[in-house]
Amino acid sequence: MFSDKDIQGLYDHKGILIGVFISSKLWHAIEDEVNPIIDKHLGTSEENETVQVMEEPIEDWENFLKFWDFRYPVEKNVVCDNCGAETSDWTADTPKKFLLKAANIAGLVSFQCLQCKSRIIKRHFKDHIKYEIIPFKED
Ligand SMILES: [Zn+2]
Structure with missing residues (x-):
């Protein structure tokens, strides 16, 4: 079972939401359903600069x-x-x-x-x- 620890908002020092943490356990349970939704949004946001390219060597x-x-x-x-x-x-x-x-x-x-x-x-x-x-x- 999951608890509210499996999904938590992350806030900066001003209390502004900067992201959402999802535990790996919860993520593995939902990723198949959630990924298409995320892909859809990423795919339509080419001009959206808030999507960071996280390429690392x-x-x-x-x-x-x-x-x-x-x-x-x-x-x-x-x-x-x-x-x-x-x-x-x-x-x-x-x-x-x-x-x-x-x-x-x-x-x-x-x-x-x-x-x-x-x-x-x-x-x-x-x-x-x-x-x-x-x-x-x-x-
Ligand atoms: Zn720093």
Whole structure:
């Protein structure tokens, strides 16, 4: 059985609804029915800029993991010092908080904070990770 924990509104600090969280359990139960409805709306909203393209270079990330030879375990947390967003595992957030922008086997991984659009760069060295943040600037 499902409870109201399986579907929850997500609000920003001003109390404005920014999205809806659906648990994977509930999603799997309803996706076949809901997907056609979503597809219909996505298909007619080409000019709708609120639909974000969530393309991530996941293969690059997987390659990066394959060649992991740092002296610490794989780390998936990301912190945005600009707006305070953080996650312990960016691959598991629903909805996403950080978008992977780049990853390479030399140890550079960068993300975009989806809350404030800052660029977060993690440089992996043998013994430590160095964080850099480039706040988003409007042109
Ligand atoms: Zn941020």
